[in-house]
Amino acid sequence: MLRIAIVGATGAVGRECLALLDGGIVPVERVVPVGSARSVGRDLGAEQALSLPLAPLVTVEELDPRDLDVAVFCAGADVSSREAERLADAGVLIVDNSSAFRMRPDVPLVVPQVNPGALAVRPASNLVANPNCSTIQMVRALQPLHELATLDSVVVATYQAASGGGVRGLEELAEGSRRILDDPGAQGEAGGRFGQPLPFSLVPEIGLQDDQGLTHEERKLVREPRKILGLPGLRVSATAVRVPVFHCHSEAVHVRLREPVTTAAVEKALAATEGLRVYTRSDSPSYPMPRSVFARPEDRALVHVGRIRVEPEDPRAVAVWVVADNLWVGAALNALQIVELSVKNGWLG
Numbered sequence: 001m002l003r004i005a006i007v008g009a010t011g012a013v014g015r016e017c018l019a020l021l022d023g024g025i026v027p028v029e030r031v032v033p034v035g036s037a038r039s040v041g042r043d044l045g046a047e048q049a050l051s052l053p054l055a056p057l058v059t060v061e062e063l064d065p066r067d068l069d070v071a072v073f074c075a076g077a078d079v080s081s082r083e084a085e086r087l088a089d090a091g092v093l094i095v096d097n098s099s100a101f102r103m104r105p106d107v108p109l110v111v112p113q114v115n116p117g118a119l120a121v122r123p124a125s126n127l128v129a130n131p132n133c134s135t136i137q138m139v140r141a142l143q144p145l146h147e148l149a150t151l152d153s154v155v156v157a158t159y160q161a162a163s164g165g166g167v168r169g170l171e172e173l174a175e176g177s178r179r180i181l182d183d184p185g186a187q188g189e190a191g192g193r194f195g196q197p198l199p200f201s202l203v204p205e206i207g208l209q210d211d212q213g214l215t216h217e218e219r220k221l222v223r224e225p226r227k228i229l230g231l232p233g234l235r236v237s238a239t240a241v242r243v244p245v246f247h248c249h250s251e252a253v254h255v256r257l258r259e260p261v262t263t264a265a266v267e268k269a270l271a272a273t274e275g276l277r278v279y280t281r282s283d284s285p286s287y288p289m290p291r292s293v294f295a296r297p298e299d300r301a302l303v304h305v306g307r308i309r310v311e312p313e314d315p316r317a318v319a320v321w322v323v324a325d326n327l328w329v330g331a332a333l334n335a336l337q338i339v340e341l342s343v344k345n346g347w348l349g
């Protein structure tokens, strides 16, 4: 039975972590919700109708490592950078959802369905990094393609939901959409959670652009798959776009393989992969959509792959459409599956 802290418990990902723990993903003795000073005193158990053994909400500075086996951080890179290593150095396993430690060589970057071997032994750093949400769903679709015919290069365009911007992102999309429906002339101001007005528009910039014109989100989509898949030379070209959708990230993934394949072989390889739901042309519709994926918990836990096709002029070029719940597959569920795998491997709990 684990003593687990959820740092950022009142945020969009933290709330999903509590809900998943309530559903029994791992056996818990005690759950410590951690939030800002202004959240102290909130009863998250009542707010979310949880039946967990919840401790009173505390601030991250108040966490005592002697009372913890594991802490899941979902409060952003600043909090992780400032507080995670204090707990890790005191023996607490840290599963971090932020970008703070992902590229450190002594920190495994883990998608349990893709590179479980990265957790065969406890990392000496006591740090495990959860990849970026848009990376997770992409590598879960890429892995079977790599095993089938060896990846050569990837081009991806993402269509990322407002929930990637947390509670504030969801609220801004809802409020801004209402304003425009009430007054079609309302333009909305630049700034805000997404840098530009999102309702009824698209924002092709997630995170700051670097001096080569790639945004932070696109850099993650280039670097993280190389580490997770163990393919340091993998070429990835990414365009990350924020779209006026509340939940679930979608991705148009174009892959170049080393060997020729058929659509039937690709569908078979994807369908044989744990945690993927495949849509073929005999399905109606033959593709997943954000609202259909978010509608049921059993679908929120899967990566959905459709529009599977081999380019007519090039049998080594494959295109797929990938949709997943960025709060579950892309964050809370992947993080808790890391905890679950660590327990299964016998070195946690």
Ligand code: 2RA
Residues within 6 Å of the ligand: 132, 133, 134, 160, 161, 163, 164, 165, 206, 217, 326
């Ligand atoms: C986003 N991947 O979608 C980033 C962080 N969750 O905004």
